[in-house]
Amino acid sequence: MSDMIETLRNDENLTPKQIEILKAAIELISEKGYYNTSTSEIAKRAGVAEGTIFRHYSTKKDLLVAIVTPVISDFSAPFFAKQFVDQVFRETYANFRDLLYAFIKNRFEFAQSNVPLIKILLQELAFHPEIQAAYKEQFTDKVYPAINQAIDFYKQKGELRDLPNETIIRTMVPTILGFMMTRFILKPDQTWDDEAEIKQTIDVIMGGVGKT
Amino acid sequence: MSDMIETLRNDENLTPKQIEILKAAIELISEKGYYNTSTSEIAKRAGVAEGTIFRHYSTKKDLLVAIVTPVISDFSAPFFAKQFVDQVFRETYANFRDLLYAFIKNRFEFAQSNVPLIKILLQELAFHPEIQAAYKEQFTDKVYPAINQAIDFYKQKGELRDLPNETIIRTMVPTILGFMMTRFILKPDQTWDDEAEIKQTIDVIMGGVGKT
Amino acid sequence: MSDMIETLRNDENLTPKQIEILKAAIELISEKGYYNTSTSEIAKRAGVAEGTIFRHYSTKKDLLVAIVTPVISDFSAPFFAKQFVDQVFRETYANFRDLLYAFIKNRFEFAQSNVPLIKILLQELAFHPEIQAAYKEQFTDKVYPAINQAIDFYKQKGELRDLPNETIIRTMVPTILGFMMTRFILKPDQTWDDEAEIKQTIDVIMGGVGKT
Amino acid sequence: MSDMIETLRNDENLTPKQIEILKAAIELISEKGYYNTSTSEIAKRAGVAEGTIFRHYSTKKDLLVAIVTPVISDFSAPFFAKQFVDQVFRETYANFRDLLYAFIKNRFEFAQSNVPLIKILLQELAFHPEIQAAYKEQFTDKVYPAINQAIDFYKQKGELRDLPNETIIRTMVPTILGFMMTRFILKPDQTWDDEAEIKQTIDVIMGGVGKT
DNA sequence: GATGAATGAGACTTCATTCAT
DNA sequence: TATGAATGAAGTCTCATTCAT
Incomplete structure (x- = not known):
C-alpha cells in the first residue's frame, strides 16, 4: 500500500x-x-x-478528505483529460468495444491498487458534504462531458443504439462499477478469471446499448 | 412511512x-x-x-439491527419462498423476460416504499457484522438457491446462454441494483419514466445473458 | 456562600x-x-x-455566564427599578447625602455577601462578549437613566454643583467602586471601620460634586 | 508602540x-x-x-512577567525615587494641589503611551503571583513610603485634613486610577477635555482630603 | 542563535447506558 | 412500564515545551 x-x-x-x-x-x-x-x-x-x-x-475530517479527494480525481483524471478525449479517442479506438475494453482494463488496474481508498470513498461519500463536493465537481465537470462526447462520437459511427445518452450512461456505469465492487470489495477472495469477466461486462453493456 | x-x-x-x-x-x-x-x-x-x-x-446497535433485518428478509421473502419457486415459476411465467419483468416490478415497488430503510441497510451493511450475518443467511440460504433454480429452469428452456450461473447472477444483480439505487437514492428527484427504464434494464440483462 | x-x-x-x-x-x-x-x-x-x-x-462558558449574569442584574436591580426612582427618591431622602448613604450602605451589603461572584465578574468582564452584553444592557438601560434622573432631581434642589451629569457620575462611580474593591478584594483581611469609610467616601464625593 | x-x-x-x-x-x-x-x-x-x-x-509566563514588571517599576519610578521625594518635593511644589497636578499630569502621559501594557497588567495581576510580588515590592517599598512622606509634609504645612494617611491614600488612589481607567480603557474613543478632567479629579481629591 | 516538527498532557465535550423514582 | 438525571469512558483537539538539525 x-x-x-x-x-x-x-x-x-x-x-x-x-x-x-x-x-x-x-x-x-x-x-x-x-x-x-x-x-x-x-x-x-x-x-x-x-x-x-x-x-x-x-481536523479528523480534514484527514479523511485528504485521503479521499485524490482518489476521486485520480480515478477519473487519466481517461477524461479533455485533450485525451478530443484527440485520442477517434484515432486510437477503432470501435466502442475497444474503447470500453481499454477503459475498463485501465480503471480495473487502478481500482486493484487502490482498494482500501475506494472502500473508504464509497463508505463515506454518503455522509460528508466535503467529499460529495469534490465528487460532484469531478464528475459534472470532467467525466460526464467526456463520456457524453465519446458516446456522441460512436453514435455517429453507428455503433450505439439511438438511446438518450443518459440512458446509455446509466447502463454502463452501474454495470462497470457493479463488476468492480463485486470483484474487489464484496468477494475479493474468490478466484477470478478477470479477462473473462471484463469481456462479459462488455458483452452486457453492448447487448444493452450497442447496435446489433 | x-x-x-x-x-x-x-x-x-x-x-x-x-x-x-x-x-x-x-x-x-x-x-x-x-x-x-x-x-x-x-x-x-x-x-x-x-x-x-x-x-x-x-443497545443502540440492537435498535439498528431491529430496523434493518426485516428489510433484508422482506426484500427477498415474497419471491424466493421455496414453494413459490418450485410451483409458481414454471406455471406463471412463459419466459425469462416475463419473470424478470415481474420480479423487477415487484421489487421496484417494494424499494419505492422502503427508501429510508434501504438507505440505512446499504450504508451500515459495511460496518456491522450483525447485519452482514442476517444478509448472508438470507442470500445464501434463500435467494441464491432460488435464483439458481430459476436460471437452470430457463437455461433448459433455451432462453439463457450457457454461461456459469455465477456469471449470469453477477450480470443481473448489479444491473438491477444499479438501476434502483440511481432511481431512488442517487437521483430520486429527477423525473423518471419508470416503465421505460425497467424495459431498458431488462434489455441490458437479456443482451448480456439471453440467447438471441 | x-x-x-x-x-x-x-x-x-x-x-x-x-x-x-x-x-x-x-x-x-x-x-x-x-x-x-x-x-x-x-x-x-x-x-x-x-x-x-x-x-x-x-458549555464551560455557559456555566460562567450563568454564574455572572445574575450578579449583574442583582447588583443594580433593587435601587434602580424605575418606580423606585420615580416615587421613592423624592419622598424618602431629604438630601443627596442621605441618598448616597443609603445607596452605598445597601450596595456595600450586597457586595459583602457576593464577594466571589463580584471577583469573577470583574476578572472575566474583559474577555467575554457575552458578559459584556449583559453588563451593557443593565447599565445603559437601567442604571444610567436612573442615576441621571436622580442627579437632575438633586441639582434642581440645589445640592449639586452645575457640572455635566457625566462628570458627576465619573466622580461618583470610581470613588464608590474603588472603596469597595479595596475593602473586599484588595485588602479584605485588614480590619476596617466600615461606617467611617463610608462617611469618608461620601465626603469625597460631596467635596467633588456637592454645593458648599 | x-x-x-x-x-x-x-x-x-x-x-x-x-x-x-x-x-x-x-x-x-x-x-x-x-x-x-x-x-x-x-x-x-x-x-x-x-x-x-x-x-x-x-516559559510563556516568563514572557508575561518580562512584559509586565517593567511597567510596574516605571509607573512609580520617576516620582518616587527616594532622593526625589526628599529633596525636590519641598522645593518644587508650593502646595499639594501643584504636586497633585504635576503627578497626575506626568502619570497621565505615561499611561497614555502605555495603554496596552497597563491593560495587561490590570487583567493579569489577579492571577499571577509573580506579578503580584513585583507589584507589592514596588508599592510597599517605594511608592507607599514616598506618598506617606509627602502627605506628612503637606499635613505639616496645613494643607491636608488630619485624616489617617491610609485614608488619604485610599481617597486619592482610586480617584486617580478610576479617572485614568475610564479615560484610557473603558471609554478611550470618547472625546475628552483632559485638562478639565484632571482639574475635576484634583477637586474631588481636595474636597475629600484638603483643608478648606 | 534560530528553527519548526514533534510531543503528550490535559482540556472540553459527547453519548450510550444505568437506575432510582 | 416509563422516566430522565446522572454517569464515566472515550473522543477530538490545543498548546506550551523540547530537541535534532
Whole structure:
C-alpha cells in the first residue's frame, strides 16, 4: 500500500511521519470505517503522537478528505483529460468495444491498487458534504462531458443504439462499477478469471446499448 | 412511512411508543447515518424518554439491527419462498423476460416504499457484522438457491446462454441494483419514466445473458 | 456562600447537584480564574461526574455566564427599578447625602455577601462578549437613566454643583467602586471601620460634586 | 508602540527578534488576554519560530512577567525615587494641589503611551503571583513610603485634613486610577477635555482630603 | 542563535447506558 | 412500564515545551 501512497502523492512533499499517518489512517478507516477509528488509534499505528496528526490535518475530517479527494480525481483524471478525449479517442479506438475494453482494463488496474481508498470513498461519500463536493465537481465537470462526447462520437459511427445518452450512461456505469465492487470489495477472495469477466461486462453493456 | 412500518411488522406486537421510536430512528439514521444520530435525538423526535429506548432495545446497535433485518428478509421473502419457486415459476411465467419483468416490478415497488430503510441497510451493511450475518443467511440460504433454480429452469428452456450461473447472477444483480439505487437514492428527484427504464434494464440483462 | 446562591436563585429550580456545581465553580473560578479552572476540577469539588456539568450547562462558558449574569442584574436591580426612582427618591431622602448613604450602605451589603461572584465578574468582564452584553444592557438601560434622573432631581434642589451629569457620575462611580474593591478584594483581611469609610467616601464625593 | 518598548528597555540589550516578540506579545495579550493568546500566534506575528520565544523566555509566563514588571517599576519610578521625594518635593511644589497636578499630569502621559501594557497588567495581576510580588515590592517599598512622606509634609504645612494617611491614600488612589481607567480603557474613543478632567479629579481629591 | 516538527498532557465535550423514582 | 438525571469512558483537539538539525 505504500506504493499506492507514493503513486498518489509523489508530487506533494510529505514528511515520513505524514506518510505513516496516511497509511495508518487508510488501513484503519478502510477496515472499520471513519467513525469506528479514533485518532488515537491512528496515531498509535502510525507510531506518532496524537498531536502530530493535528499538526498536519487540523481536523479528523480534514484527514479523511485528504485521503479521499485524490482518489476521486485520480480515478477519473487519466481517461477524461479533455485533450485525451478530443484527440485520442477517434484515432486510437477503432470501435466502442475497444474503447470500453481499454477503459475498463485501465480503471480495473487502478481500482486493484487502490482498494482500501475506494472502500473508504464509497463508505463515506454518503455522509460528508466535503467529499460529495469534490465528487460532484469531478464528475459534472470532467467525466460526464467526456463520456457524453465519446458516446456522441460512436453514435455517429453507428455503433450505439439511438438511446438518450443518459440512458446509455446509466447502463454502463452501474454495470462497470457493479463488476468492480463485486470483484474487489464484496468477494475479493474468490478466484477470478478477470479477462473473462471484463469481456462479459462488455458483452452486457453492448447487448444493452450497442447496435446489433 | 408509518405505512411501511405497519406493513413490515404487522405480525409483531409493537407498542405505540415502540413504533414512534422506530419511525424516529429510521428517519434520522437514514438522513444522517447511524453514528451521527444520537439516542437522545431519537428519543426527542419519538417523544419518549431516552430510557424508554433501552427498555425495548438493549443497545443502540440492537435498535439498528431491529430496523434493518426485516428489510433484508422482506426484500427477498415474497419471491424466493421455496414453494413459490418450485410451483409458481414454471406455471406463471412463459419466459425469462416475463419473470424478470415481474420480479423487477415487484421489487421496484417494494424499494419505492422502503427508501429510508434501504438507505440505512446499504450504508451500515459495511460496518456491522450483525447485519452482514442476517444478509448472508438470507442470500445464501434463500435467494441464491432460488435464483439458481430459476436460471437452470430457463437455461433448459433455451432462453439463457450457457454461461456459469455465477456469471449470469453477477450480470443481473448489479444491473438491477444499479438501476434502483440511481432511481431512488442517487437521483430520486429527477423525473423518471419508470416503465421505460425497467424495459431498458431488462434489455441490458437479456443482451448480456439471453440467447438471441 | 450557599446563602448567596439561595438568595440569587431562589426563584429558579435548581437540583441539588446543580447547586453543588455552581458553588464549586464559583469558589474555584473566583480563586484561580476561569482559564485556570478545569471542568474536571469543578466536577470533582462538586462531587458529580464531569458529564453532569454539561447536562446543565452545555458549555464551560455557559456555566460562567450563568454564574455572572445574575450578579449583574442583582447588583443594580433593587435601587434602580424605575418606580423606585420615580416615587421613592423624592419622598424618602431629604438630601443627596442621605441618598448616597443609603445607596452605598445597601450596595456595600450586597457586595459583602457576593464577594466571589463580584471577583469573577470583574476578572472575566474583559474577555467575554457575552458578559459584556449583559453588563451593557443593565447599565445603559437601567442604571444610567436612573442615576441621571436622580442627579437632575438633586441639582434642581440645589445640592449639586452645575457640572455635566457625566462628570458627576465619573466622580461618583470610581470613588464608590474603588472603596469597595479595596475593602473586599484588595485588602479584605485588614480590619476596617466600615461606617467611617463610608462617611469618608461620601465626603469625597460631596467635596467633588456637592454645593458648599 | 515600538517607542514604548525602546523607552522602557533602552538599558537592556534586546535583540531585534526579542523586540519583535515583545511587541507581538503585548499587542495580542492586550487584545485577547494571556490565556487566549498562544505562543504560536505570538511567534507568527513576531515573524520568528516558536522555539525562538523559548530561547529568550523559558516559559510563556516568563514572557508575561518580562512584559509586565517593567511597567510596574516605571509607573512609580520617576516620582518616587527616594532622593526625589526628599529633596525636590519641598522645593518644587508650593502646595499639594501643584504636586497633585504635576503627578497626575506626568502619570497621565505615561499611561497614555502605555495603554496596552497597563491593560495587561490590570487583567493579569489577579492571577499571577509573580506579578503580584513585583507589584507589592514596588508599592510597599517605594511608592507607599514616598506618598506617606509627602502627605506628612503637606499635613505639616496645613494643607491636608488630619485624616489617617491610609485614608488619604485610599481617597486619592482610586480617584486617580478610576479617572485614568475610564479615560484610557473603558471609554478611550470618547472625546475628552483632559485638562478639565484632571482639574475635576484634583477637586474631588481636595474636597475629600484638603483643608478648606 | 534560530528553527519548526514533534510531543503528550490535559482540556472540553459527547453519548450510550444505568437506575432510582 | 416509563422516566430522565446522572454517569464515566472515550473522543477530538490545543498548546506550551523540547530537541535534532
